[in-house]
Amino acid sequence: MKKEWKWGTENDYYVRTAGWSPPGDHPVGCGMILHVKDGKLVGVEGDEEHPINNGRLCIRCLSLPEYVHHPQRIIYPMKRAGERGENKWIRITWDEALDTIEKRTKEIIAKYGSESIVVFQGTGREATQHSYALASAVFKTPNAVYAQSGWSCYGPRLAVDAFVFGGGYPEIDYAAMFEDRYDNPNYRVPEYIVLWGKSPLASNPDGFYGHSLIDMYKRGAKFITVDPRVNWLATRSEYHLQLRPGTDAAMALGWLNVIINEDLVDHDFVDNWTIGFDELAKRVQEYPPERVAEITWVPAETIKAAARAFAKARSAGIQWGLAIDAQPNGVQAAHAIICLLALTGNIDVPGGNILGPSHSLLGNWRFNEAGAELSEELRNKRIGQEYPGVLMTCPTAHPDSILDTLETDKPYPLRMAFISSSNFMAPTCSAQPKRWYKAMKEKMEFVVATDIFMNPTINACADIFLPVATFAEKDAIVFPHFGRNTQVMSAINKALTVGEAKSDLEITRLLGLRLNPSFWKEQTDAEFFTDRLADGDSGITFEMLREMGAYAPPNEYRKYEKGKLRPDGEPGFRTVTGFIELCSSLYPNFDEDPLPYFVEPPYSPVSTPELFEKYPLIMTSGARRFSSFHSEHRQIKSLRAIDPWPEIEIHPDTAAAYGIKNGDWVEVENMFGSARLKAKVTPIVHPKVVMCSHGWWYPEQDGAEPNLYGVWKSNINNLIPHKHVGKIGYGAPYKCMICRIRKADGVGIEY
Amino acid sequence: MAQYGLMINYEYCTGCHSCEFACRNEKNLSHEEWGIKMVELGPWKQGGKIEWNYMAIPTELCDVCKDRIAAGKKPACVHHCLAFCLDYGTIDELKAKLAEGDHKVILFVP
Numbered sequence: 001m002k003k004e005w006k007w008g009t010e011n012d013y014y015v016r017t018a019g020w021s022p023p024g025d026h027p028v029g030c031g032m033i034l035h036v037k038d039g040k041l042v043g044v045e046g047d048e049e050h051p052i053n054n055g056r057l058c059i060r061c062l063s064l065p066e067y068v069h070h071p072q073r074i075i076y077p078m079k080r081a082g083e084r085g086e087n088k089w090i091r092i093t094w095d096e097a098l099d100t101i102e103k104r105t106k107e108i109i110a111k112y113g114s115e116s117i118v119v120f121q122g123t124g125r126e127a128t129q130h131s132y133a134l135a136s137a138v139f140k141t142p143n144a145v146y147a148q149s150g151w152s153c154y155g156p157r158l159a160v161d162a163f164v165f166g167g168g169y170p171e172i173d174y175a176a177m178f179e180d181r182y183d184n185p186n187y188r189v190p191e192y193i194v195l196w197g198k199s200p201l202a203s204n205p206d207g208f209y210g211h212s213l214i215d216m217y218k219r220g221a222k223f224i225t226v227d228p229r230v231n232w233l234a235t236r237s238e239y240h241l242q243l244r245p246g247t248d249a250a251m252a253l254g255w256l257n258v259i260i261n262e263d264l265v266d267h268d269f270v271d272n273w274t275i276g277f278d279e280l281a282k283r284v285q286e287y288p289p290e291r292v293a294e295i296t297w298v299p300a301e302t303i304k305a306a307a308r309a310f311a312k313a314r315s316a317g318i319q320w321g322l323a324i325d326a327q328p329n330g331v332q333a334a335h336a337i338i339c340l341l342a343l344t345g346n347i348d349v350p351g352g353n354i355l356g357p358s359h360s361l362l363g364n365w366r367f368n369e370a371g372a373e374l375s376e377e378l379r380n381k382r383i384g385q386e387y388p389g390v391l392m393t394c395p396t397a398h399p400d401s402i403l404d405t406l407e408t409d410k411p412y413p414l415r416m417a418f419i420s421s422s423n424f425m426a427p428t429c430s431a432q433p434k435r436w437y438k439a440m441k442e443k444m445e446f447v448v449a450t451d452i453f454m455n456p457t458i459n460a461c462a463d464i465f466l467p468v469a470t471f472a473e474k475d476a477i478v479f480p481h482f483g484r485n486t487q488v489m490s491a492i493n494k495a496l497t498v499g500e501a502k503s504d505l506e507i508t509r510l511l512g513l514r515l516n517p518s519f520w521k522e523q524t525d526a527e528f529f530t531d532r533l534a535d536g537d538s539g540i541t542f543e544m545l546r547e548m549g550a551y552a553p554p555n556e557y558r559k560y561e562k563g564k565l566r567p568d569g570e571p572g573f574r575t576v577t578g579f580i581e582l583c584s585s586l587y588p589n590f591d592e593d594p595l596p597y598f599v600e601p602p603y604s605p606v607s608t609p610e611l612f613e614k615y616p617l618i619m620t621s622g623a624r625r626f627s628s629f630h631s632e633h634r635q636i637k638s639l640r641a642i643d644p645w646p647e648i649e650i651h652p653d654t655a656a657a658y659g660i661k662n663g664d665w666v667e668v669e670n671m672f673g674s675a676r677l678k679a680k681v682t683p684i685v686h687p688k689v690v691m692c693s694h695g696w697w698y699p700e701q702d703g704a705e706p707n708l709y710g711v712w713k714s715n716i717n718n719l720i721p722h723k724h725v726g727k728i729g730y731g732a733p734y735k736c737m738i739c740r741i742r743k744a745d746g747v748g749i750e751y
Numbered sequence: 752m753a754q755y756g757l758m759i760n761y762e763y764c765t766g767c768h769s770c771e772f773a774c775r776n777e778k779n780l781s782h783e784e785w786g787i788k789m790v791e792l793g794p795w796k797q798g799g800k801i802e803w804n805y806m807a808i809p810t811e812l813c814d815v816c817k818d819r820i821a822a823g824k825k826p827a828c829v830h831h832c833l834a835f836c837l838d839y840g841t842i843d844e845l846k847a848k849l850a851e852g853d854h855k856v857i858l859f860v861p
Contacts (some may be wrong), residue, residue: 043776046831055825056833060774201765201833211833229792229800232765267847626767638775638782642768683796684803 001031001049001549005493012037016549018490020478021125022421022452022470023060023429024629027207029478029490031549032057034064036496041065041472042118052176052209052488053549058202059626062104063638064730068498070472072699073452075499078465084441087459092492094500094510097314097464102514104446105139108416115381116415117141118402123153124629126476127450127468127504129362131420133370137519138512142374142382143397147424149431150725150732151390151399152326154206158484159393159730160334163586166565166574168484170341170353174212175356176480176487177555182219186557187199188351189219191313193733196226196319196337197248203624205321207480224306226251227323228620229649229691230684236661239306242686243296245620246601246736249329252336253598254292255307257284259343262728264311265346273560273572274342276595285624293597298688311344314352322622323735328724330731334595335584342580348558349632351725355565356485357555364535367395373519381412387729388499389590400723400732406439417461419449421468421504424709426458428695431720432672434712437461438520450507453635454709459703467501474503475526477533477545490550491542502712518665542667592727600726601736603670612738615670617654619739621692621716629694644692648677650741654690655681660743665711667744668692673718676747689740692716698747703744713747752773753841754860755815757826758848759807763764763836764856766791766805770828777819777827778812786812805859807837813861815839 005016005707013036018029031050035043044064046053060067067073077097082088117139121131122147135144146155154169161167172193178184193216200210213233217223221235226248234240243251246478255689260281270277289300310316320337324330346352371379383405384398385552391398406414417440425433440447440461450464458465471478476492488575502510505525512520523531529542538553545551556564563569574577578584584594600607604618627639634640649668650658660666662681667674668690677692685691694717712718719739725732762813766789775785787809794803807828809815816826819840829837837855838848 048830054835055830056835057769057773057831058833059768059772060778062769062831201767211835212767212768214765216836216837218763230803232803232805233799234764235794235803637771641782681803682794684794 003547005491005546005549011543015495016270017472017493017495018050018478018550019061020471020476020492022468023064024125024632025060026124026204027126027478027480027482028052028209029203029207029480029550030057030061030209031490032061034472034495039496041068041496049549050490051179051181056211059639060629060633063636066636066638068313068472070184070635072454073468074454074465075501076467077500080463082584083331084463085460085708087454087703089465093103094502098510098514100464101448103509105416105515109444112413112415114140115378116413117143118414118417119144120417120419120422120424121146121748122420122424125421125470129366129419129482130504130508131364134418134420134508134511136287136375136517137370138508140374140378140516142378143402143414144395145397145399147399147402147404147422147430149400149720149722150495150730151394152730152732152734153289153322154325154652155394156330156373157334159319159389160331160338161331163581163584164335164338164394164575166726169206169481170347170355171188171208171355171481171485171487173351174208175343177552178380179639181551182215186350188257188315188659189216189221190315190317190351191434192224192310192316193221193225193461194226194316194318194635196320198319199227199231199233199624200319201233202626203446206482208319216436219241224310228686228689229623231623239302239309239620241298241302241306243298243514244343245618245689246327246329246604246733247296247598248324248327249336249596250287250292250295250341250598251298251303252285252340253284254289254303255310256280256336256343257287257292257743258289258304258307259340260284264308265343270343273580274582275577275579276581279583279595280339282426283597289596310340315349316346317345317351317353318747325731326622326728327736328602328731328732330573331726332596332598338580339582339596341348342582348560349581350557354557355559356481356487356616359555361477361479361483361486361489362532362538365532371395373516388732389592391729402437403436403722406443407435414443414567415445417444417447419457420463421451423451423455423457423631425460426695426697427675427715427717428630431717431734432722433715435719435722437471450504453633453699454703456697456703456708460705460708466507467499468507469498469501471500471504472496473498475524475529475542476503476505477529479541486553487555488550489545491548493546508562569734590728601733602721603733603738604736608738613736615740615742617739619668619670619692619719619737620689620735622735623691626694631697634697635699646677646696648693648741649680649682649685649691651687652681652683653687655679658741658743660689660741664745665746668719668741670719670739670741672721675714675716675718676713676744690739710747755817755820755839756842756845756861757815757829757859758840758845759810760836760837760853761804761806761857761859763834764805764807765834767833769831769833770807773827773831777816780812784812785810796802803855809859809861815861
């Protein structure tokens, strides 16, 4: 890329940068040029030189100036001026904010111990990369938490990857490691791309550039979609398997049955690099396509045809998404999907699913070095000891156990919270959010929150608000898959300062220098990233990355053959046995079946037929939009105009049966709670299934309690139960609940 | 200057709205104005399957970004389209591309 990253005059200049957060998105690092004039961000243009986005930008970046200079954005530290929830705040200095936090933290630690502090993190944003260090190396608490029941986002996938083949999410091969991308002679376009519970176009999942799918489609790739909805990609798919929500494990086992019984197996790969084939072959006999058809609602012939197409392809890959994480049976579904890739030899080969280079930018620092700041005694106090499989694979507490502890004070009280960019009461994250709300209100003695805008969670329970810089206002590095499969990393270059907002990293460091100074250095964010680059073997500094713009760490195919996956340098995978474990050697330690199996969702027509009579529809949620990132962007006018309201997708036949018309407000309810959304009558859902938008609250409404920006009105997570998680502790039924619907009044506002 | 046009391949248009926003930024338009507007056709169940297409339609404000083209750049919508389903060129160039036989392609002349 061009050598200079900044050009122009003092008051009118351009900065090349790459996007991450805030505003939220996953770490793709799309290249762009920011135009700053007289201290204001006035223009954004995609950078055609960037190897991944090639100039393209989505509307969340194209509207960046509106976000950065939004009149409701909070750009100075504030403290609460009334009771919690009254939405009365006054501006304070950073010194006062930090003094208060230091003093109160020390008081809390003296009174309850540092383990009584909980660090909340959200999803996707860069803040998630610093929250572990914030917990272990600033507050010295073992209790960082991502407050979603069953850790139902990415954590389960990473854990299963670690258990079964040694780690890192195997991403579909989108030629990201090559400078000449798809034209590289060593690259091969996947013949089939299986989109399993994943629709990457709007979500750019975990840093995969979603529209790479269209790039590959134009180059001949074919799609197989496994999804309860006919999403847009399904209309471009050769096969669409419209399965019943929550039956993915059965579907994957059905594919395995076809592939094994029709001997479409890559025996060379299976013999050399896997263990447990015979056990798996025996297990899949329980899942003939005809039985799987009954479970999943997908015809047996379609299941067989898709499995055959996938297995016979020259190369094929599977992307499996959050829909697999967000179900108690998800660990088994993911295991079975990895078995599909292994049995067909599609791991770390051109056009298959490829693993990342060994270099993980922040991994060693945030887990090992920062983690070592915790004494063994504190480490053993991490909440969630009932789920050793989760504690082993995630450096956080177990989210459901944290709520139990908040409510009961057992095994010890939790009394202080640092909310690092997570609006967890809005319906993206916590299940039973009213229980979280009540427990936070009753139990927390001191709460600090960081974010861009005021939100319901912060207003309900925080005492101090710290303003965060957007990615236009900081130096940083963006690395897809959060370092677990980073094929290209890009430099985020600071273009301007807005008010007194500071980067997540700087806030972490400032607190660290006060509360645990021996671990933290006085340095700039750029210097911090140079240190982290030096931890690896890339041989580059942050300043060099700035000049390069983007950098692909050395990577190659078939690393397992060359001893490049294991720390001991031996060929094979980074598992206990060195093999891909089709039959897990670890799961028995967690009292879990070593082989994948299907179990019905906790509430379903099969598992709870009486309840299903009362709540006769299956509810899924969480389909992503271009106009928002989960609960973010609701106050950005140009984006809100595209999706002004939360929607419930209802099949035309079902809508007619309930007397519901397109655009009517609908109350969706079950035995756990209710929410109100607008009907979108559409044939893309099954007549027995409704899909509900997530992440809704109303920044234009009264922020004070009890309304709290309307956060309870369309809160789809009211309907999700607490602690209905899989045996290991991963996966909650966010996407496979039951419900009923009725026509209702609105949510009491005009937008 | 030769007459420029836009070519839209709506097999690939994913409905991302980037063309609308990029155009607004380029032409300094308000949130209620459009130089190009994405429309949705479907999803409809017909012929036993779901048909669902998006299509970007330029308005009378569109001059195919003649200033950008003069400066050696692509029109703002073409530059930012996430699916790269928009293309531009002189009418003759676009006619030649049309003749390559892609389906679901529309040619726009301002």
